[in-house]
Amino acid sequence: MKLRTIQRGDHLASRAWTPRERLIVWRGLTGRFAIAIEPLLGALFFGGMTYGIIWRARVAKPHDMWILSPIFAIVALAFLAYFIFLLVAPLIAYVQTYKPIYLIDGYVRYRGPDDESDLGATGYVAVLFADQQLCCEWECYGTKPLPGATIPAMCEFSEYGGLHKIDGQSTGVLPDEIPVMAIGINPRH
8 A cells, every 4th residue: 555644644534443443454364374373384384394404414414415505595585584574564554543533524536547657546535624734644445446525524544544434423443343353354256
């Protein structure tokens, strides 16, 4: 998600994340960790194989298996990199729950993509102050381009997560409930 940082952020009304909201993000993190266990186990296994081969080559001479150890080390590092890749976004999202949720009585602006948009972006959604000055803007992705529109709205948003509520209605960025470890949130069709 590409965003433009909050303008005049020191003067915004804000509130802390509720324990229930933070729990929803935590459940998403634990669900992603459940998926990331496989590459973690792969990294530990191949790291152990690397260590075992090097140890065996030192103890039982002559032993030429040490030549294979770099292959196992590379595979272990690849699994470790995949483990880290899987957990970076949910960890960032959880850390962001300790930053405020901002409240603005202003406008929500939708606009189409521009020259600086990522490939596949459908446009931008922004929160504007009451004087229609930009507060914060996020790039959007989807199947249909966003229409150009500006509507008056009471907004709740976080800088990382985007718009949480518009006029008290959830936008789906932060669901009302999520199962433990996020199991079953993407049903098969």
